[in-house]
Amino acid sequence: MPSAALPGLRVLDFSRVLAGPFATMLLADLGATVTKVERPGTGDDTRAWGPPFDETGTATYFQSVNRNKDSLVLDLADAGDRERARALALESDVVVENFRPGVLDRLGLGDTDLRTAKPELVYCSITGFGRGAGAELPGYDLLVQALGGLMSITGPPEGEPQKVGVAVVDVLAGLFATVGILAALRHRDATGEGQRVEVDLLSSLLAALVNQGSAYTVAGVVPTRMGNQHPSIAPYEPLPCAGGELVLAVGNDRQFAALCAVLGRPALADDPLFATNSARVSNRAALRAELVAALATRPAADWARELTAARVPAGVVNDVAGAFRLASALGLDPLVDLPRPDGSTVRLTRNPIGLSATPPSYRSAPPPLDPRK
Template sequence: MQDPTPTLAALPPGALSGVTVLDLSRVLAGPWCTQTLADLGANVIKVERPDSGDDTRAWGPPYLKTPGGEDSSEAAYFLGANRNKRSITVDIAHPEGQALIRRLVLQADVLVENFKVGDLARYGLDAQALLALKPGLVVCSITGFGQTGPYRDRAGYDYAIQGMGGLMSVTGERDDLPGGGPQKVGVAVADLFTGLYSTVAILAALRHRDLTGQGQVIDMALLDTQVAMLANLGSNYLCTGKAPGRMGNAHANIVPYQVFESSDGHLILAVGNDKQFAKFCEIAGHPEWATDPRFLRNADRVHHRAELVPLIAEVLRRQPRQHWLGQLEAAKVPCGAINNLDEVFADPQVQARGMTVPMAHPLSDRLQVVANPIKLSATPVQYRRPPPLLGQHTEELLSEAGLSPAEVQALRDQGVIG
């Protein structure tokens, strides 16, 4: 199928138009960072291994469906983190491949990589060597544990980082209840947060570069990010010396503030103050709860959680979810549905906000991507290119770098490019 990439010259410039990013990362944290930069208008060149490419190209099923309904070669995982990029295949273990990366660096503003600590130095492509080649370059290195410290040589994976960084100690049901024990979050939040923090760091470094001409090295670690994103729980521990435990879907300091079951599904009740509790009691048909000394104030409700929560659960179980949500929302009592993904993408608010985008793909006309949530008034996010096929833009990018067709063919004959 012909490449359906639209004519890009007609598109208005994005916020990061003119910024070129050389992306040597793979899997999720790095590609999430570079996809965000690409969505904002940066020219992102994704460097992949010949033959196999980014690991996530093979992380399926599910795969993108062809027009005939068959599985294509493109894993949904890869498609979720690599739009608006161009793919070039380069074997950096080959001296000619290393020379090619240096040539691309001369045209780049940013390089993002997530190799193990010291790996790129074996190829003469470490941060210091690249900064010597181009002093204005911003190099962002993303690893599990950072460039320093006793764990620097370890491989880092999101699941392990969620455990090591404390998140799983506060996620999941209490140990004394059925199903109790540590739980990971359902998506790779350590990877995703690290990708976003990396984006912020790159933008700050580009601002510094624009002011001074000086590039720099950004050292991002999944473990650092996971510790930072403990947020108020980390602050609570540092102030008290007491480690918080798992509360399941309940809240340590507010009652009722948890998941309850209705007659046809679950809902969230998130009462934030005593006035909201009184309104809830009216809706529940038990106004006397609001004047009961055990439940009068939030502190009382926290102390008598074991008595109040079963009473609420018994009432909410009697009616369907929408019965309660409609009344609670009308009374401005905080609440919410627990939607599966069918319901999420069918939700009128999600649709009104344009949170899915169709994109023409070389292998399918069925591609839908989750939209970028950033809404900019003057330089909106653009969906210029579908996630690339492996090496799809190799010849195009090498031509832009000044190589002749004969030089490109010579590199292909040597196995330097795919």
């Protein structure tokens, strides 16, 4: 077996639901030993978030972010279990938690208590809205998408605000937490000092707004919903064809000229209304009308093949099954089969990080709930 990137790293995971478990799964994929602490009886909330459920009765939601971990049931309201949790934390390199701010402090499992006892510990806290005035706000992805402005720029202009089709803020926060943990470990390796890593969902979303955020912070422009169009690029949207819809993501003038040539409308590339990206953005309605008329003669799949051959970014709108089929056809090997204790397997999406010397590994399926309590 190839060597791991994080051999011997011990992680105690108090987190639940998505952001924290996603972060600790990434660390586990890279070779860390992760112990997931769950409450008696029900365990992580997502064990019951279904349908769909797998053949063991566990929600597929839970399966998505908990591979390569061990499960340990502890009742943190019980003094004995708290002592066991503390001992495990002090044997660990990293502690990850996403309780409401102050909860673990009151239980003697907070950052200050643990890092006083073990200064080299890296302690990662993930919250919804930070430890200050937003400490009591519930950190649910949908709520953060709403309060953080993402829903205001998602959906058609004439429709209602929409959430993204996956809990993207939790995923982003998990990624930021992973980066923070790895940076803190690098510092610890250099100095022997641990530190507190803090990530909150709202700040993670604001950072991930990128160009939409800088439109406001730099230019004072408050972005609005534009459906599938892009505020700064055109054509960059799905367009109807004789059969299905074709997505065009034309990022420069060369691509636009190639698009026009394939469509049999080369003169469009020289038209002052469309010759530059800025002109195309300013005249997007007229451009869309021209493109829809040209595309109406053939199915989307046919156009996609021809445009791709001409190096124009184009494709059809896949469903999730189609997306996995595409990744497989491209040789990206998107799936891994992980063994369960009973000898069966569960099929999950592989870690997308490629490392030539220390690649991710897939040692075990998401754990069944520890039955001891």
